[in-house]
Amino acid sequence: MSERTYELTILMPCLNEAETLATCIRKASNYLEKNGVDGEILIADNGSTDGSQDIATSLGARVVPVSMKGYGAALMGGIQAARGRYVIMGDADDSYDFSELGGFIGKLREGFELVMGNRFQGGIKPGAMPPLHKYLGNPVLTGIGRLFFHSPSGDFHCGLRGFQKAAIERLGLQTTGMEFASEMVVKATLFDLRIAEVPTVLSPDGRSRPPHLRSWRDGWRHLRFLLIYSPRWLFLYPGIALMLAGLGLLAWLLPGPRHVGAVVLDIHTLVYSSGLIMVGLQACLFSIFTKFFGMTSRLLPPDPFFERAMRYVTLERGLLFGLALLIAGFAGSVYALVDWRGTAFGPQNPGELMRVVVPSLTAITVGMELVFASFFLSVLQLKHLPAQVPAAGG
Numbered sequence: 287m288s289e290r291t292y293e294l295t296i297l298m299p300c301l302n303e304a305e306t307l308a309t310c311i312r313k314a315s316n317y318l319e320k321n322g323v324d325g326e327i328l329i330a331d332n333g334s335t336d337g338s339q340d341i342a343t344s345l346g347a348r349v350v351p352v353s354m355k356g357y358g359a360a361l362m363g364g365i366q367a368a369r370g371r372y373v374i375m376g377d378a379d380d381s382y383d384f385s386e387l388g389g390f391i392g393k394l395r396e397g398f399e400l401v402m403g404n405r406f407q408g409g410i411k412p413g414a415m416p417p418l419h420k421y422l423g424n425p426v427l428t429g430i431g432r433l434f435f436h437s438p439s440g441d442f443h444c445g446l447r448g449f450q451k452a453a454i455e456r457l458g459l460q461t462t463g464m465e466f467a468s469e470m471v472v473k474a475t476l477f478d479l480r481i482a483e484v485p486t487v488l489s490p491d492g493r494s495r496p497p498h499l500r501s502w503r504d505g506w507r508h509l510r511f512l513l514i515y516s517p518r519w520l521f522l523y524p525g526i527a528l529m530l531a532g533l534g535l536l537a538w539l540l541p542g543p544r545h546v547g548a549v550v551l552d553i554h555t556l557v558y559s560s561g562l563i564m565v566g567l568q569a570c571l572f573s574i575f576t577k578f579f580g581m582t583s584r585l586l587p588p589d590p591f592f593e594r595a596m597r598y599v600t601l602e603r604g605l606l607f608g609l610a611l612l613i614a615g616f617a618g619s620v621y622a623l624v625d626w627r628g629t630a631f632g633p634q635n636p637g638e639l640m641r642v643v644v645p646s647l648t649a650i651t652v653g654m655e656l657v658f659a660s661f662f663l664s665v666l667q668l669k670h671l672p673a674q675v676p677a678a679g680g
Contacts, residue, residue: 289369290369291369291370291371292324292325292326292369292370292371293323293324293325293370293371293372294318294323294324294325294326294370294371294372294373294374294391295325295326295327295328295368295369295370295372295373295374295451296314296317296318296325296326296327296328296373296374296375296376296384296387297328297330297361297364297365297368297373297374297375297376298310298311298314298327298328298329298330298364298375298376298377298378299330299332299357299360299361299364299375299377299378300329300330300331300332300334300338300342300360300378301331301332301333301334301338301360302334302335302336302338302495303334303336303338303378303379303493304334304336304337304338304341305492305493305494305495306378306379306380306491306492306493307329307338307341307342307378308341308345309380309492310376310378310379310380310384311327311329311341311342311345311346311347312345313383313384313385314327314384314385314387315327315345315346316385317384317385317386317387321388321391323391325370326347326348326368326369326370327342327345327346327347327348328347328348328349328350328364328367328368328369329342329347329348329349329350329364329378330350330352330360330361330363330364330367331349331350331351331352331360332352332355332356332359332360333351333352333353333355339351350363350364350367352364354462355462356462356463356464356466357462357463357464357466357467358459358461358462358463358464358465358466358469359462361375361466362459362462362466365451365454365455366455368451370451371450371451371452372391372394372448372449372450372451373448373449373450373451373454374387374390374391374446374447374448375445375446375447375448376445376446376447377445377446377491379491379492379493379497380489380491380492380493381414381445381488381489381490381491381492382403382445382446382486382487382488382489383487383489386487387448389401389484389485390403390446390447390448390484391448393448393482393484394448394449394450396482397480398480398481398482399449399450399453399454399474399479399480399481400447400448400449400450400453400454400470400471400474400479400480400481400482401447401448401449401481401482401483401484402439402441402444402447402471402481402482402483402484403441403444403445403446403447403483403484403485403486404439404440404441404444404483404484404485404486405441405444405486405487405488406424406440406441407440407441407483407485407486408484408485408486408487408488409485409487409488410487410488411487411488411489411490412490413490414488414489414490414491415488416501418501419501423501423505424441424442424443427442427443427468427505427508427509427512428440428441428442428443430509430512431468431471431472431512433519434512434515434516434518434519435472435475435476435512435515435516436475437471437472437475437481438475438481438483439471439475439481439483440483441483441486442467442468442471442508443467443468443508444467444486444488445467446486447470449470449474453474453479454470454474456477457470457473457474457477457479458473458584458585459473460585461511463504463507464504464507464508465504465507465508465510465511467508468508468511468512469511469515472511472512472515476515476586476587477587478587515580515585515586517572517573517576517577517580518573520573520576521569521570521572521573521576522569522570522573524566524569525565525566525567525568525569525570525571525572525573526566526570527566528562528563528565528566528569529562529563529566529567529570530566531559531562531566532559532560532561532562532563532564532566533559533563535555535556535558535559535562536556536559536560536563536644536645536648539551539552539553539555539556539559539641540556540641540645542637543637552637553636553637553640553641553644556640556641556644557640557644559644560644560645560647560648560651563648563652564648564651564652564655567652567655568655571655571659574599574659574663575662575663575666577589577592578596578663578666578667579666581593582666596667599663600664601660601661601663601664603660604656604657604659604660604663605657605660607653607656608652608653608654608655608656608657608660609653609657610653611649611650611652611653611656612649612650612653612654612657614646614649614653615646615647615648615649615650615651615653616646616650617646618642618643618645618646618649619643619646619647619650621642621646622639622642622643622646625639625642626639
């Protein structure tokens, strides 16, 4: 027989929440009953040892065990097991009021696919959020997420949110830790899901034990995820900045030493300009590789502009451009060698020789990088056919 389906699943991840779980379940049950919502309460248990499972079952909630540890793992297990068309998830520590879900279900019924709670709009009660999270962690990480991905969410880490189950399952969420909260918002934005916000009140939790959240560790995991999912901000923009700075510095110093107040910039600075160019190029190439891999593996959505640009980036064009730079670099090196020969390979004026050697070496290095990158990109672009199993006796 097929399982019964509901309009709404109220999902709570749980790891030793015996102190507050009953309160949360009662509030959720009262909401469903008073508002006539056809729903279920689902507890995604992540290995509780304090009897949380028995508490949930005794109050009519359904419990699904999730063996893989982690906040994200528990929620993914719960989402998979949910029988509701809509899912509203929230922490089981009584910091969110499960009797006040009308704003979420209303937006979901309007057709929004992800409805985020916003604690900064709804209110944060005294003692509900540490100052480090309230004034630094959440605002900074949310600001970075909005800048990188143009997300409409003003609170990336609110634990109370609702969504259409089918829409979220299409995103293919992967992270198992606290960064799951960021992944859901980022991917929903990248894949153009309809996103809305609901003001949400955050209260002090009712537990006597410390929370599972670890500020610096989990904050870094959120930041790391945001960077990894944005090749432009992680690689491309810094790479372009480094290359432009290096090229500008190289062009400025080629004619001769430059005076900046009492400081003289000469061939030593010229060498560093070459390093800036090469590091910047590497970062730009990493951006292309990461973007291409992310799109082909469906971790990132299709990007029409990138796809059009990639039609012009062929192996042959990359080889020709790289070889042109190699020839120019070798020509400069030969010129420097001939000039050195004119002094019977004796001492030379470094100020003059290095102004030929540094740009020549830069051209050779950049040319080789482009040749190798062109071959590597052509490997990524190979179309793989499914393996053919030979017929018996063939």
